[in-house]
Amino acid sequence: MTEKQSLLARKKSKIVLLLINPIFNYITWKEEPNIYYYSLNELIVDRREKLMAWKEQKSDDLISFIEKLNNSEIANNEKLKQILEIQASKLIFINYPRSKENLQELEKWIRFADQSPPVLLLVNFTEKTEKIFVELKNASIVCPLCEKSWKKESTIQDGNFLCPLDKITFSQKEVEEFTEWLLDDHVKKSVEIVEYGKKNKYKIFQRELSLPTDFESEILQKSLQEQINKI
Numbered sequence: 001m002t003e004k005q006s007l008l009a010r011k012k013s014k015i016v017l018l019l020i021n022p023i024f025n026y027i028t029w030k031e032e033p034n035i036y037y038y039s040l041n042e043l044i045v046d047r048r049e050k051l052m053a054w055k056e057q058k059s060d061d062l063i064s065f066i067e068k069l070n071n072s073e074i075a076n077n078e079k080l081k082q083i084l085e086i087q088a089s090k091l092i093f094i095n096y097p098r099s100k101e102n103l104q105e106l107e108k109w110i111r112f113a114d115q116s117p118p119v120l121l122l123v124n125f126t127e128k129t130e131k132i133f134v135e136l137k138n139a140s141i142v143c144p145l146c147e148k149s150w151k152k153e154s155t156i157q158d159g160n161f162l163c164p165l166d167k168i169t170f171s172q173k174e175v176e177e178f179t180e181w182l183l184d185d186h187v188k189k190s191v192e193i194v195e196y197g198k199k200n201k202y203k204i205f206q207r208e209l210s211l212p213t214d215f216e217s218e219i220l221q222k223s224l225q226e227q228i229n230k231i
């Protein structure tokens with residue numbers, strides 16, 4: 001095949017939208033050849049700037065502000081456009097899009113980049129591990145900036161939360177309210193995304209996994225990776 005021919009025969013990537021409870025955002029996604037992971041981290045610079053400005057003013061409550069921020073992110077997300085051009089066998093979007101509206105917007109860009117329609121990967125955890133899930137939820141808190149989940153005991157001191165990753169601080173109350181809102185919002189929006197996916201004949205993969213008892217990131221990441229590889 002000549003170079004020109006190979007350019008013409010650009011292989012499409014498999015686009016996987018992975019929906020997983022944000023309480024598992026402590027997982028570190030290891031780089032894999034030919035797989036690109038897209039997460040909120042791609043937007044962190046802009047998001048930090050806006051959140052720092054919010055902290056100065058606090059004209060809105062944190063949740064209303066974050067809702068507005070999330071809605072505006074997709075519209076000017078140049079990074080997302082670039083990612084859809086990446087030559088990888090799989091592009092994995094972790095908890096993205098965040099809503100049906102986000103997904104509709106993403107679809108437009110997918111068509112623009114001449115990629116195939118995405119598939120949805122839904123991950124739930126077995127009933128047997130429900131107890132571990134509740135334990136994890138009670139012990140964790142999610143940073144409003146990076147949305148990584150952290151153990152409360154190591155990030156909260158004297159009524160304040162400090163994110164170990166981006167060193168931003170919020171009051172404990174703000175972060176607890178944010179965490180509760182985020183988890184509820186994720187469930188609600190995931191239902192809408194799945195309904196939309198069904199209507200539009202998306203391939204939908206539902207997987208049930210067991211939770212590791214010690215919340216080990218590596219074990220969890222490995223079993224999720226196995227599911228992704230099967231797609």
Ligand SMILES: [Zn+2]
Pocket residue numbers: 143144145146147148163164165166167168
């Ligand atoms: Zn953070």
